[in-house]
Amino acid sequence: MTALALAIGAVLAVACVVFVALPFLREPDPVEDRLDEPGALERRALELAEERDRALAALKELEFDHRTGKISDEDYRELVGPLRARVAEALRALEPHAESTEERVHAAG
């Protein structure tokens, strides 16, 4: 029983080592071995995209709350203007990045 247990244990250990080493066995000499990392531009774009999605979701929620009667017409009129402005601002803020992306594409090309 002990010999069998040790044999199974050895097979298990070898299998685990091979599995752990697999990324190196598959790519012994890779062209690129660096993890992708978002740059400053991407991080800023991500923030803006989150802000845009958040503003759009808030506007959608406000519309629905108004329809259900949770928000009165007067409150709706007070709240919808600033929210729409925020959505527009968030969309505008993303535009320069699109432009800079285009610029980068042209520069690279």
Place this chain on the structure above:
Amino acid sequence: MPELGRAALALSLGLALYALVAGAYAAATRRRRLARSAQNALLAAFGSTGVASIVLLGALLRNDFSFTYVAEHTSRELPTPYTISAFWGGQEGSLLLWLLILTGFSAAAVVLSRRSAPDLLPWVVPILGLVATFFAFMLVAVSSPFQTQLAPADGAGLNPSLQNPYMMIHPPCLYLGYVGLTIPFAFAMGALLSRRTDELWIVATRRWTLFAWTALGIGQLLGSHWAYVEVGWGGYYAWDPVENAALMPWLASTAFLHSVMIQEKRGMLKVWNVLLVILAFCLALFGTFLTRSGVISSIHSFTQSPLGGWFLGFICLITLGSVALVISRLPILRSKTRMESLVSREATFLYNNLLLVALCLTILWGVVFPLVSEAVHGEQITVSSPYYNFFLRIFGLPLLLLMAIGPLVAWRRASLRSLGRSFAWPAGIALAVGVVLLILGAGSSWIGLLAYTFSAFVLGSIGYEFVRGTRARRALTGGTWAAAFVELVGRNRRRYGGYIVHAAIVLLAIGIVGSSAYDTVRERTLAPGQTMAVSHYDVKYDQLVRRNGANATEFRAILDVKKNGRSVGTLESGKNSYRAEQQTSNEVGIRSDPLTGEDLYVITDQINQNGTIAFKVLVKPLVNLIWISGFVFLIGSLVALWPSAAEQRRLALRYRELRALARA
């Protein structure tokens, strides 16, 4: 095969340590293949821990008493289901279950996040590796389930109170919850380490948190029902430290599930959310420490326990390390938006968070105070139910009220005129219910009356939300009411799943209040043929019978029961005398009324030599709503857990845009 078990656990330790060290090095130096290799190590650790678990399970099923663990927790007479449950019936086995679930969840998180959160994963892996290393080390070096001995003829058996079908599911369910909280913790730390404080870690872990929270909730309810039917003291929750150990992380994660919505909707409370995740995970570790270190019985037994010091050191390391990390990342965690009004949905969530955390910390103080008093004064001062019940009322009633108010209040700010319109119906229903209950005599407990009135308010506001939402959806899309309802829930599963969970909490509150504030208790010693009256029941002790069960001798008092003067059948209540374990257990008799949710609960306190029996009989109104609330809770959680295609499309689009930006 104990050698194979030991080898597999040693392998798990090596793999977890590799995931920690190689993973951290790969994340810090941005090495892709090494990071992938560390991920594979976590996957492999699940495999090797699985092998160790199979070895222990095999030994249990074979009654291989050469395994010390098997001999200490099973016997030849023990029925097979309880032999399986002995896996987690003892310290070493339950630690192995912890590691098995942890490595399983880690492997699943790695596989699922390779596509959805590749930026976070390199830092998540070493955190998961750190936790797995600790538990694997405990199993290898401190508390191994694979210690061997000269096999005795029979084992010591399993504690009789653990010989209950609930023990098959209650501990694994709680462990799924405890261990599940590791994943949001690892992702939160991964986000801080990689300086990614955007929504990604929340999106990646939302379902993990919900799953862990659901498992903890269901696990606690199962444990309560087990205590109710098996322990036989007449209640379902005794504010025992072990029970509190599961309640505290559940409360912290409940707070997190609410406050995280403020971060998603308004970009606020980033620091608070990370702190709540840390608190929930540390409390999950603390719960395991409480149950496994022996610290509950005495602070001195903690110092003698092999586990206590290690656990305490690890909890300190995790707490200090994670708080230091949060402090170091404060500049990038600051929110750019402010709360616009103290009367808004986000404000009600914030109040709810403060109450939940206050309740959690109050319970924590109640748990640690006896230990502190013993350490300082040398005398253990017990904190008992009145302390906890007092704070449950102080924080629980406002929480119930907030559950009613929250759904009726709009995000950002709400004016008085909007609130007036939203509150009219639900508040009217609540007041009407309160008045009717007062007329019916519920005023004998003001706390109970208040809790029921607030409960009606919550149910009224939830019902009103569903009605208004369905009406608005139908006005938009046309079609039937049913179709509009399904679409309403389908478009915002988290919100409406959350409302269903709130309804479950209300049922729970009604059940707890009914069975504790309006119950009846009578104690009497009866000779055969004698009757005792309890509330609207007459309980007649007919005879005592003795029979042989699978592994115990069963003594049962046969009782004739009348309700309001009409016979409703017989009930059995008694004791079991376990042969191998040489212990006795109470086997209570329970008669449930499915229409009223009421229980007649009979405890056989003492069987006397002269044939008389000391009975304790309880009538517990509405107690069955507690168990029904578990099903409603599960339905609500499943609705909230179900993936939303619209949200996935939105996130996929966002990250596609960013990938396009990166490629450019």
